[in-house]
Amino acid sequence: MIGEIIAIGDELTSGRILNTTSGYAARKLFEAGHTIHAMNTIGDAPAQIGEALQQAITRVDFIIVTGGLGSTDDDLTNEAVSRALNRPTMPNLDILAQIRTHLHRRSAAPDDPLEKLAWLPSGAEAFDPSASIAGYQLVHNDTPIFFLPGVPEEMIDLLNRIVLPKLAAWQAESGLRTCQRIYKVFGIGESEVNRRINTLSLPPSIRIGYYPVFPDVHLSVLIRASEQDASRPLFETACRQVEATLGSAVYGRDNDELEGVVGALLKASGRWLATAESCSGGLLAHRITRVPGSSSYFVGGAVTYANRLKADLLDIDPKLIERCSAVSSEVAAAMAVGIRERCRTDIGIGITGIAGPDGGSDAKPVGTVFIGVADGSDCRVTDHHFSGDRHRIQTLAAHTGLNLLRLLLRREAHRETGPAADHP
16 A cells, blocks of 8 residues: 655744654565555645645555644644544544543542543544554545654554554555665775675665665665565565675664673673773773673773873783884784783774874874784784764774674684575
């Protein structure tokens, strides 16, 4: 089925609040096999709301409306629907009884603004009159229209629990079956990803999408067909081709996060990690400890921003810092080795660089970052030249550090178990 999403609220059109509900609804509807024709964001203006609703009814099979269902003066969705569709508002007696019982318990006035929630356009069917969450369905000219609250948590609950099942039953045979996988890629740019994919002989029914999501590139592999069983083998074959051509640049799929992938590899290998950071300011340690259970492989880290702390906490010779400078491959290696030895871990990582906006030079401009990874048998240092503002450079430094850990652990797993471990 083809649908349209209309989000209502001055807070959205002014940019004061980000419209996350439309994006979530579009994604869930797409996954359920529906196609979204358009997404509109409209302020609290009854005439504009009514106009958008009337236009949508003429061109789509269903409509999702979010926002404007509350009890305050600027909640005007019901009023706009009533005028646009010529459906006078009427009290829903079940909702009204619930509200009055609530008002009686708190000794509120009988004409409390909350009673506004009970007045719905004629023909409206409340989702759950006994619940405190507003929401209803209206069928107009054979087009189902679903009215959901603008509060994200409430909208998500009603969409998943009520709207999606109702749409599935509305026209059971019309929905397309969707097979989709998102590959998360880091280390190669979008154009290179595109070039590699273009070397593949994928069937026309396989749709590829590229989405830069800093600092990654997300690659979507999608097939939509009326029979999922027929499309699944084709989909899996295409995915294997994509994985083979992108190789180790793929760090995860769908909801994977890089820190979670690294954590799983550390846990599976039984290795312990410690970190030493300068220009990234503890961001790497923060990313690692975002993962529940990270205490089973991460002992901690040190933010050795000043040279004195590099010497005192990591036992780095001050003469080395003076000779090579704090931002150097030698100091990055010493940081990785030093934190590993001080914390008695299997792996240590050190990050040092210039995040800017000041501190750069012709020889080492802002964005110069050295990352060392020590695992006992060796210490590898890579140098990087990131661009952007301070936040961007710090993010890239931490993300690259995580990716270097992933590649190290992946190589070790490959050596231990053979080629089967080399899949992303």
